[in-house]
Amino acid sequence: MKLAISGKGGVGKTTIAAALVKSFAETHQTVYAIDADPDACLAAAVGIPGDEAANIKPVVEMRDKIRAVSGGGAFYVLNPKLDDSIDDYCHARGNIRFMRMGDVKKGGSECYCRENTFLSALLSSLLLDKDEVVVMDMGAGIEHLSRGTARGVDLMLVVVEPSRNSINTARNVMSMAQDLGINNIKIIANKIRSDKEKEFIEKSFQPGEVLGFLAFNNTIWESGMEPDSNAAGGELLVGMREVREKILREVGGQ
Amino acid sequence: MKLAISGKGGVGKTTIAAALVKSFAETHQTVYAIDADPDACLAAAVGIPGDEAANIKPVVEMRDKIRAVSGGGAFYVLNPKLDDSIDDYCHARGNIRFMRMGDVKKGGSECYCRENTFLSALLSSLLLDKDEVVVMDMGAGIEHLSRGTARGVDLMLVVVEPSRNSINTARNVMSMAQDLGINNIKIIANKIRSDKEKEFIEKSFQPGEVLGFLAFNNTIWESGMEPDSNAAGGELLVGMREVREKILREVGGQ
Numbered sequence: 001m002k003l004a005i006s007g008k009g010g011v012g013k014t015t016i017a018a019a020l021v022k023s024f025a026e027t028h029q030t031v032y033a034i035d036a037d038p039d040a041c042l043a044a045a046v047g048i049p050g051d052e053a054a055n056i057k058p059v060v061e062m063r064d065k066i067r068a069v070s071g072g073g074a075f076y077v078l079n080p081k082l083d084d085s086i087d088d089y090c091h092a093r094g095n096i097r098f099m100r101m102g103d104v105k106k107g108g109s110e111c112y113c114r115e116n117t118f119l120s121a122l123l124s125s126l127l128l129d130k131d132e133v134v135v136m137d138m139g140a141g142i143e144h145l146s147r148g149t150a151r152g153v154d155l156m157l158v159v160v161e162p163s164r165n166s167i168n169t170a171r172n173v174m175s176m177a178q179d180l181g182i183n184n185i186k187i188i189a190n191k192i193r194s195d196k197e198k199e200f201i202e203k204s205f206q207p208g209e210v211l212g213f214l215a216f217n218n219t220i221w222e223s224g225m226e227p228d229s230n231a232a233g234g235e236l237l238v239g240m241r242e243v244r245e246k247i248l249r250e251v252g253g254q
Numbered sequence: 255m256k257l258a259i260s261g262k263g264g265v266g267k268t269t270i271a272a273a274l275v276k277s278f279a280e281t282h283q284t285v286y287a288i289d290a291d292p293d294a295c296l297a298a299a300v301g302i303p304g305d306e307a308a309n310i311k312p313v314v315e316m317r318d319k320i321r322a323v324s325g326g327g328a329f330y331v332l333n334p335k336l337d338d339s340i341d342d343y344c345h346a347r348g349n350i351r352f353m354r355m356g357d358v359k360k361g362g363s364e365c366y367c368r369e370n371t372f373l374s375a376l377l378s379s380l381l382l383d384k385d386e387v388v389v390m391d392m393g394a395g396i397e398h399l400s401r402g403t404a405r406g407v408d409l410m411l412v413v414v415e416p417s418r419n420s421i422n423t424a425r426n427v428m429s430m431a432q433d434l435g436i437n438n439i440k441i442i443a444n445k446i447r448s449d450k451e452k453e454f455i456e457k458s459f460q461p462g463e464v465l466g467f468l469a470f471n472n473t474i475w476e477s478g479m480e481p482d483s484n485a486a487g488g489e490l491l492v493g494m495r496e497v498r499e500k501i502l503r504e505v506g507g508q
Binding site: 008009011014041141161166200225226 | 262263264265268292293295298393394395415416417418419420422423451454475478479480
């Protein structure tokens, strides 16, 4: 199962992605956690200390390796069961395999097109077993996904908070996802502080579109100042188990 | 004076940018408000209603017009005093001239490189009078700015909230800005709820780096659900006048 997580910056996308990763790691043998948003920090959120995270080779460098092995040309199919080269770019932590797309850029360097192209290739070529899950933390901009890549995404989760701006971004993402042929798109509402806010979100989407509501959590807000915060644990992880089961029904029931 | 505003998604960058625009509009004759972040909504934040905003032509389309006028080749210098073609892409509102870089993309389309290249050209070519200011709302990724463009930026403001992630993003932005030769970089701390949070930010930067602290404002949070919210007005606008004067001293004192 391949899940992509998108949404406006600051809605808690990465914390939600990390909680989902941890939640699937309880029930599935391997969870690939892919950090594909240059403005995110999924490594810290899944509990990888900063110094270890800094040593993880970005997956985009794998391209050269793949080229060297295959003698150039098209990407070959990566089957983690048959080919251990992918492990060089994975940071293992229990059932979690963390990967990050690219490095932070230098000023005056080029854009992230190379990373995005590679992300498409990687997503298309990862062959998964039943007990394997991919959770990919993306930015709000998914326009660079190709149709071929998008076909590999079983479910696009768009995180919103109770603000009009985050809902507008969600609508743009949903529209782009539909352009790409992704049919299964659901909303996760985060940082809900009142019934009024819950109703605001419910009214903004079609019935059935919102997969779950997660309460605003002051502990998570405050843990943002800690060096190795565990924002994606505790209460949130408990709430996320319910979301996980809904996702399994959603994708399994297609 | 050309100001660029950056920072992690969700820290309140756009609200701060809009409050700065409104604040400069009180003292300067023309303020160009440029929305250069595809995941932002500066138009709404400066008070342009949604239906009017939807009709504003993105500046990237001006490229074709410039090509047509100049017969191709390099960009020519845009002097708004001499050339009114720029007005076709500006939405005027009092002293504010709002411009947006590009349209929201369709899924499967290309990246924002074209917009970014054009942004560089536009920024370099805008000739400003003493009483004119440019406030540009950028995303966290400024790596695409060219050195030439960056030289035109008088001050880079990086917005943070009291979270380690937003501070890490700020450090990356500052490092990229330095690579680009931008020497004047300051921090604006937003959403401060306690002395502990203020101290956390102070300890994270060098003395003098933080230009201002803005309190967490529940009214702003709640106004996020309103259709035409005025989050960048009221108390925030009052606090922003002080920041504006500091900016004028900062840039004037170079």
